[in-house]
Amino acid sequence: MxxxxxxxxxxxxxxxxxxxxxxxxxxxxxxxxxxxxxxxxxxxxxxxxxxxxxxxxxxxxxxxxxxxxxxxxxxxxxxxxxxxxxxxxxxxxxxxxxxxxxxxSAEDFAEHAHLARRIEELSAVQARLMRMSYFEAKSHQEIANELGMPLGTVKSHLRRAFLRLQDRMRGQS
Incomplete structure (x- = not known):
């Protein structure tokens, strides 16, 4: 430079x-x-x-x-x-x-933006849970308490959302 x-x-x-x-x-x-x-x-x-x-x-x-x-x-x-x-x-x-x-890096930002767009394609409940867990860094227990949901329900919704995201991200790669 x-x-x-x-x-x-x-x-x-x-x-x-x-x-x-x-x-x-x-x-x-x-x-x-x-x-x-x-x-x-x-x-x-x-x-x-x-x-x-x-x-x-x-x-x-x-x-x-x-x-x-x-x-x-x-x-x-x-x-x-x-x-x-x-x-x-x-x-x-x-x-x-x-x-x-x-x-x-720009690559990190682009991946984050792509992931955020993919999360928006999930059901409303799954998208909200994913944002709370990954972008707001809340524990599963914190999410359950905040939303008044059973802990097991939060975990199963997040697991299904994660698997769906994985499939969609692989399909685009």
Whole structure:
């Protein structure tokens, strides 16, 4: 990155491009972008990296953090330009940013987004139990107490939901 910033070194930029392009596309696909849109936004993000390389400060974060933030902002800008977009809640972006920062890579984020979509395909009860167990990190006993369900019922619903998710994830791989 330093060579790109100092002397606009194209070979260094191409190494950055080759490394990040597929990761950015995967990240954007996880956010729900179509493949062509994901490629367009990823290219735009990398173009901005090239144009603004001199403003990158390694003390404030890794190159990956910087380029993923650029990509995320481009995605948000694109969504806001779509007809019918309505800002529902102030601070949703903050929640999305915190959500994205929980993941160590774009692949992790994309897998999380894919899993979340698959969970929504389950029955309402199974989806709720899976979210409580895996995303809210609640124990089976905590779930049973909160929902007023027998512990065995919670466990059997979760087991069936897990098996159904496994089958669906294998079927798509």
């Amino acid at each position: 330093a060579a790109v910033a100092r002397v606009r070194d194209r070979a260094s930029f191409m190494r950055i491009y080759d490394h990040f392009m597929p990761r950015l596309c995967l990240y954007l696909r996880g956010l729900g972008c179509q493949e062509a849109v994901a490629e367009e936004l990823a290219q735009e993000a990398l173009l901005r990296l090239w144009q603004r390389a001199a403003s990158y400060d390694s003390r404030q974060g890794a190159v990956s953090t910087w380029v993923f933030r650029i990509t995320r902002n481009l995605h948000i800008d694109r969504v806001r330009r779509e007809p019918g977009w309505i800002q529902v809640v102030e601070g949703v972006e903050v929640g999305a940013e915190q959500e994205a920062e929980r993941f160590s």
